[in-house]
Amino acid sequence: MEEAQKRLQAELDKVLGPRRAQTSMQGSGGGTVLNFNGGTVFFGNGNQINNVFRLQPKITVVQNCGGTLDASQKRRLLDLRDQIVGVSRVLEGHQVMPATVMRRLNSHMHVNSYAEIAADLFERAESYLVRWRSRLEGMPGATKSPGWRDRRVQAIHARCKELGCDRWRLNYMRKVFGKVSMIDLSNEQIDKLYRAVMDKK
Template sequence: MPEEEKKQRISRAWADLLGLSGGVEGQRPSNSRPPSINVTGDGPVIVGNGNVFKIHPNITVVQAGNGLIDIAQKRRILELRDQISGVSRHVDGHEMSPAFLMRRLNTHMGVECYTEIPADQFHKAESYLWRLRGMIDGMAGASTSPSWRDRRIQALLARCKELNCHGWRRSYMRKVFGTASIDDLSNDQVGKLHRAVMSRKAAA
């Protein structure tokens, strides 16, 4: 088919589709309205006087990764968020909703949404939530929440890892409690160790 004839057929087909047939070229009759057509999928569409056109819809592809936190890291953040919110319900006047906690985290990380946290800053976000959890765990009433002891130990160990001070922790435990094993400590002693670790400053 000659190129010019092909262009004319396409032009006529679109004119039919838009309700311009029989009118002045490029104008729509005042009493006609163009049809509303929704096209989905990827296949031939017949328009106008039988002309068939292959329509390829625009597809937006969202790529995972791009230097942002992955699914496992997102799950970990949400897990910590839910733990903090759950414990806070046992502390009078300090209840923190999941939404409130995420706003605090987003502000701390300088992002609009936690999913925008760069992968190489995940440790910073996790440490922030650990500190929040340690703070709420240390308040009156928190010890009545399930798994209080385990959370305290996890929080202080995470802080020791962040500060690279496990050696200091073991020395402190031997000096104060006469043991280097956390399993040997009572709940009160775990609480005291937690406070000592959380109050320790990072080395300059």
């Protein structure tokens, strides 16, 4: 029995690596109970159950040292991820999964998890996802995605505020569309206005 236990111990060590099992008690009928990291392995003979494993799943711990993203910054990145996924769903041949977005973000930022992104690099991570979303939203059919119009209008207002060109925007709308309120514009007109504003220097 001792030799068999050693063989099983060796097999467990191969699977568990540094999480070595240690014998904690002898069961009846010559069986043995091994405990390790809160998991249990039962093996034995006679009326005992053989080779039943209850192992804790492997857990990846992200070291969140000072200077990483706070909760609101993480939420912003996850919201952008969801928007990218939402827009991609209405675009034939461009659908992406949430895990794909985060994997590409992590690769772009050279981290294992978005939670490891340094706080002073948040704008770079945000910009990466915003540009990705904008590329998708500029494709034919993107106007069908949830929130598309609201995001376009918000971006127009933000850009005009940045450039101080609200008067120019109103004149453009009046000249090109014959209207002065974005509420009255169709999605196609909103998109045309968005592109004109974004191209303005």
